[in-house]
Amino acid sequence: DTAVSQTPKYLVTQMGNDKSIKCEQNLGHDTMYWYKQDSKKFLKIMFSYNNKELIINETVPNRFSPKSPDKAHLNLHINSLELGDSAVYFCASSQGASTEQFFGPGTRLTVL
Amino acid sequence: KQEVTQIPAALSVPEGENLVLNCSFTDSAIYNLQWFRQDPGKGLTSLLLIQSSQREQTSGRLNASLDKSSGRSTLYIAASQPGDSATYLCAVHSGSARQLTFGSGTQLTVLP
Numbered sequence: 001d002t003a004v005s006q007t008p009k010y011l012v013t014q015m016g017n018d019k020s021i022k023c024e025q026n027l028g029h030d031t032m033y034w035y036k037q038d039s040k041k042f043l044k045i046m047f048s049y050n051n052k053e054l055i056i057n058e059t060v061p062n063r064f065s066p067k068s069p070d071k072a073h074l075n076l077h078i079n080s081l082e083l084g085d086s087a088v089y090f091c092a093s094s095q096g097a098s099t100e101q102f103f104g105p106g107t108r109l110t111v112l
Numbered sequence: 113k114q115e116v117t118q119i120p121a122a123l124s125v126p127e128g129e130n131l132v133l134n135c136s137f138t139d140s141a142i143y144n145l146q147w148f149r150q151d152p153g154k155g156l157t158s159l160l161l162i163q164s165s166q167r168e169q170t171s172g173r174l175n176a177s178l179d180k181s182s183g184r185s186t187l188y189i190a191a192s193q194p195g196d197s198a199t200y201l202c203a204v205h206s207g208s209a210r211q212l213t214f215g216s217g218t219q220l221t222v223l224p
Contacts, residue, residue, distance in 0.1 A: 033212075040216070041199065041216065041217060042214070042216050043156075043201070043203075044214070045211050045212060045213075048209070048211065055209060056209045056211050090156065092156075097209075097210040098143040098144060098205040098210035099144075099161075100146060100158055100161045101158065101212060102158060103148075103155045103156040103157075103158075105154060105155040106154070
């Protein structure tokens with residue numbers, strides 16, 4: 001059973017397009033996150049949702065909009081994609097805000 | 113603002129050797145510290161979570177220690193194996209938002 005899953009695994013698109021990445025967790029956790037891992041492999045928090053409510057919103061362009069339809073899902077929609085958005089995006093979940101986090105396999109986004 | 117540093121950035125050892133990975137953080141007011149493993153092109157696997165009140169945590173051949181007052185943690189790997197080759201990431205939970213701040217990782221290669 002996959003604990004945290006993301007789709008798609010790879011996403012290649014043109015500059016200016018709009019795309020979405022989906023995340024689902026079957027761990028029964030109440031908190032979900034989006035992280036960005038840049039080309040230097042540095043991981044940085046983007047968003048955190050607790051019980052479908054936005055908790056953390058780091059300095060991320062407003063072209064990025066997370067959406068949590070329920071506690072098990074946290075999707076990431078990106079408008080007007082730019083070259084600098086190319087990265088690996090990871091979804092994670094935890095029970096509570098400062099407990100062990102479990103990560104998905106990542107989505108590699110390439111903007112051409 | 114919390115900053116996490118991992119030294120060395122890369123490490124290569126022969127199979128069977130015991131090794132230590134280092135992690136330091138600037139703000140000692142942490143909730144806990146989590147060690148992860150990342151294999152190339154894969155997601156993060158949680159290895160150990162050590163609470164701020166704990167001094168160490170063990171899982172199999174792995175032992176993590178925490179000295180909160182000095183802002184340091186070490187991950188000790190005993191009897192290393194080629195399958196241990198991966199990037200090891202240290203992350204701390206801190207701040208009012210209880211977010212996870214990552215180090216840049218140590219890339220470990222265990223030579224057969």
